[in-house]
Amino acid sequence: MPTVGFGSTRRADGSLIRAGKTITPPEAVRLALAHIAGDETRLRACFGEDTQIAQREWDAFVSLAYNVGAEAVCTSSIPEKLSRGDYAAACKTILDFNGFCAKPKVKNAAGRLVCPPGARKILPGLVRRREAEYRLCMGEAT
Numbered sequence: 001m002p003t004v005g006f007g008s009t010r011r012a013d014g015s016l017i018r019a020g021k022t023i024t025p026p027e028a029v030r031l032a033l034a035h036i037a038g039d040e041t042r043l044r045a046c047f048g049e050d051t052q053i054a055q056r057e058w059d060a061f062v063s064l065a066y067n068v069g070a071e072a073v074c075t076s077s078i079p080e081k082l083s084r085g086d087y088a089a090a091c092k093t094i095l096d097f098n099g100f101c102a103k104p105k106v107k108n109a110a111g112r113l114v115c116p117p118g119a120r121k122i123l124p125g126l127v128r129r130r131e132a133e134y135r136l137c138m139g140e141a142t
Helices: 025-047 055-068 070-074 078-083 087-096 124-138
Strands: 099-101 120-122
Touching: 025 055, 025 070, 025 078, 055 070, 055 087, 055 124, 070 078, 078 087, 087 124, 120 124
Parallel strands: none
Antiparallel strands: 099 120
């Protein structure tokens, strides 16, 4: 999927980036800020306004959402873990977003869309990024 700026796959209006599209550095910053603002709004809604998390945890979840999409974070087990106060487990779930599904997802017994067995491909770059986000979330970042 084509990206511009800091990895955005969509313009500020939500339309997809077309191959060959370029933007200037100031446009890239504006687009990233708009993207992050939208992700933050969606995360606040799915985490619940009353959820109290540390700034480092919030920053890690926003970074994750910027990369995988707020919808992926909101439909994961992270909001449920936060709602029951299991912050360490919510942070640990970040590590699960380390690859991609090479086949269409299927519904599991709980009704969640999951990758079929054997279709998950781990990407070393995402492993490193997720480990950094996890360390940030847990307060271990340097």
